[in-house]
Amino acid sequence: xxxxxxxxxxxxxxxxxxxxxxxxxxxxxxxxxxxxxxxxxxxxxxxxxxxxxxxxxxxxxxxxxxxxxxxxxxxxxxxxxxxxxxxxxxxxxxxxxxxxxxxxxxxxxxxxxxxxxxxxxxxxxxxxxxxxxxxxxxxxxxxxxxxxxxxxxxxxxxxxxxxxxxxxxxxxxxxxxxxxxxxxxxxxxxxxxxxxxxxxxxxxxxxxxxxxxxxxxxxxxxxxxxxxxxxxxxxxxxxxxxxxxxxxxxxxxxxxxxxxxxxxxxxxxxxxxxxxxxxxx
Ligand code: AMP
Numbered sequence: 001x002x003x004x005x006x007x008x009x010x011x012x013x014x015x016x017x018x019x020x021x022x023x024x025x026x027x028x029x030x031x032x033x034x035x036x037x038x039x040x041x042x043x044x045x046x047x048x049x050x051x052x053x054x055x056x057x058x059x060x061x062x063x064x065x066x067x068x069x070x071x072x073x074x075x076x077x078x079x080x081x082x083x084x085x086x087x088x089x090x091x092x093x094x095x096x097x098x099x100x101x102x103x104x105x106x107x108x109x110x111x112x113x114x115x116x117x118x119x120x121x122x123x124x125x126x127x128x129x130x131x132x133x134x135x136x137x138x139x140x141x142x143x144x145x146x147x148x149x150x151x152x153x154x155x156x157x158x159x160x161x162x163x164x165x166x167x168x169x170x171x172x173x174x175x176x177x178x179x180x181x182x183x184x185x186x187x188x189x190x191x192x193x194x195x196x197x198x199x200x201x202x203x204x205x206x207x208x209x210x211x212x213x214x215x216x217x218x219x220x221x222x223x224x225x226x227x228x229x230x231x232x233x234x235x236x237x238x239x240x241x242x243x244x245x246x247x248x249x250x251x252x253x254x255x256x257x258x259x260x261x262x263x264x265x266x267x268x269x270x271x272x273x274x275x276x277x278x279x280x281x
Contacts, residue, residue, distance in 0.1 A: 001079070001082065001083045001087055001088060001089070001090065002088065002089045002090070003079070003089075003090045003092050004089055004090070004091050004092065005091075005092050005093055005094065005097070006093075006097070007093060007097055007098075007138055010052075010089070010091050010093075010138050010139060011138055011140070013089065014052070014138070014139050014140040014141075015140065017049070017050050018140060022048075022049035022050050023047075023048040023049050023050065023142040023143065024048060024049070024050045024051075024052055024139065024140060024141045024142050024143075025043075025044030025045070025047055025048030025050070025051050025052070025141065025142065025143050025144075025145065026044065026051075026052045026053070026054070026135075026136075026139045026141030026143070026144045026145070027040040027041055027044055027051075027052075027053045027054075027144070027145045027146075028053070028054045028056075028131075028132055028135050028144070028146075029053055029054065029055055030055070030056065030057045030058065030071065030186065031055040031056075031057065031072075031073055031074065031075065031078050031186075032071075032072040032073060032074050032077075032078065032186040032189075033077070033078045033081045033082065034176075034184045034185075034186065035176045035184055036147055036149060036175070036176040036183075036184040036185070037053075037147075038081065038085050039147070039173050039174075039176050040145040040146070040147060040173055041053060041082065041085040041086070041087055041145075042085055042086070043145055043171070043173055044143070044145050045085065045086040045087075047143065048142065048143065050088050050089075051086060051087050051088050051089075052087070052088065052089045052090075052091055052139050052141065053082060053087050053089075053090055053091070054090070054091040054092070054093075054135050054139065055075065055078055055090055055091075055092050056091075056092070056093055056098065056131070056135075057071050057073065058098075058127065058128070058131045059095055059099075060099065060127040060130070060131065061124050061127035061128050061131065063121055063122075063123075063124070066121075067187075067190075067270070070190075071186070072186050072187075072189050075092070078090070091135070091138065091139060098131070098134065105130075106126050106127070106129075106130045107126060107129035107130045107133055107160060107164075108126060109125050109126050109129050109156050109159070109160070112125065112152070112155065112156050112159060112249075112250055113125035113126055113129075113156065115152070115243075115245070115250040115251070116152050116241060116243060116245070116250060116263060116265070117152055117240075117265060117274065118152070119241065120240055120265075120272075125152065125153070125156050128153055128156070128157075129156055129157065129160050132144075132157055132160070133160065133164075133166075136166060136168060140168075141168050142168060142169065143168060143169045143170075143171055144157075144168055144169070144170055144171070145171050145172075145173060146170060146171070146172050146173070147172070147173055147174075147175065147176070148172050148173065148174055148175050148276070148278070149175045149176075149183050149184075149185070149274070149275070149276075150274070151261055151263055151276045151278075152250065152263075154170075154172050155247070155248070155250065157170060158170050158172075175275070175276070177203065180200045180203075181200050181203030181204065181207075182196075182199050182200050182202070182203060183202070183203070183273075183274075183275045185273065187271055187272070187273065188273075190269075190270075190271040191268055191271055192269075194235070194236065195236050195268040195269060195271070198234050198235055198236055198237060198268065199266075199268055199273055201230060201231050201234040201237055201266070202231075202264050202266055202273055202274075202275040203275060204230065205226075205227040205230045205231055205242075205264060206227075206262055206264060206275060206276070206277045207277075208226060208227065208230060209223045209224075209226075209227055209244075209262045209277070209279075210262070210277055210279055212226065213256050213279050213281065214279075217256075218255050218256040218257065218281075219255065219256075220244040220252065220253055220254070220255070220256060223244060223256075223262075224242050224243070224244065227242050227264065228242055231264070231266055236268050236269070237266050237267070237268060238266065238267040238268075239264075239265075239266055239267075240265035240266060240267060240272065241263075241264070241265050242263075242264045242265075243261075243262075243263050243264075244256065244260050244261070244262050244263075245260065245261050245263065246260065246261075247259050247260065247261050247278065256279070256281055257281055258280070258281060259278060259279070259280045259281075260278070260279055260281075261276055261277075261278055262276060262277050262278075262279060263275070263276035264276065
């Protein structure tokens with residue numbers, strides 16, 4: 001397994017792979033790898049000749065009050081896990097290399113970036129789309145793998161690929177959970193013991209919502225109301241949003257029909273946790 005920090009070097013390697021007709025499977029990450037990341041890597045390994053991951057904690061997608069400085073980083077452990085999972089190359093650029101002096105261009109994601117997490121994180125999704133586009137241009141993947149855990153991100157990236165005619169496929173893999181149902185996330189390590197215990201309320205409230213829909217409740221207002229009660233009565237939990245939205249537009253649905261996305265975001269202290277489930281009626 002190689003670690004490449006240099007952009008030109010990464011680009012020429014991908015270029016030579018492409019020339020040989022090899023497929024490149026790519027998973028962009030911010031490191032501190034867990035089973036959620038590894039599910040993407042393993043899938044990429046099964047489906048491609050070559051597997052590249054990136055590890056880059058992208059500063060531009062963090063707000064000034066957010067956790068960029070304390071975001072967990074563990075490159076030594078990441079290298080071990082990546083190697084075991086069959087990664088061929090870790091692309092590990094510096095911030096200076098990714099954003100040299102004078103960098104200005106960005107991807108506009110329209111109103112998709114203003115919904116859900118975009119309300120409390122203005123500019124976040126434009127920054128995510130920009131760094132992902134840069135990574136696509138550097139790695140030239142045949143297929144890029146993303147987790148459904150970050151539902152809004154997935155939707156925005158898929159739309160960018162379609163809108164900008166990017167020559168690759170996007171594959172989305174299910175949310176990987178801890179035993180008790182909490183969605184795996186690098187940010188879970190911020191949680192104190194009590195917060196960690198209570199954080200399963202995200203999963204539980206989503207399960208309740210799915211149960212209501214399966215027993216024929218089609219009224220988002222009623223479903224959200226019950227979810228809100230459940231989360232509000234959980235010690236230490238502060239709701240950011242609970243939404244039932246159209247999978248394509250991220251607009252609130254008036255009634256549950258077809259395919260909808262139920263998503264929830266909750267603060268425990270300063271830690272922002274998100275989770276979601278897709279329901280097909
Ligand atoms: P991150 O390092 O948090 O930027 O995540 C990198 C990739 O891993 C993104 O595509 C995430 O959606 C995906 N990912 C993170 N957590 C999970 C999880 N629990 N299940 C599935 N995919 C995940």
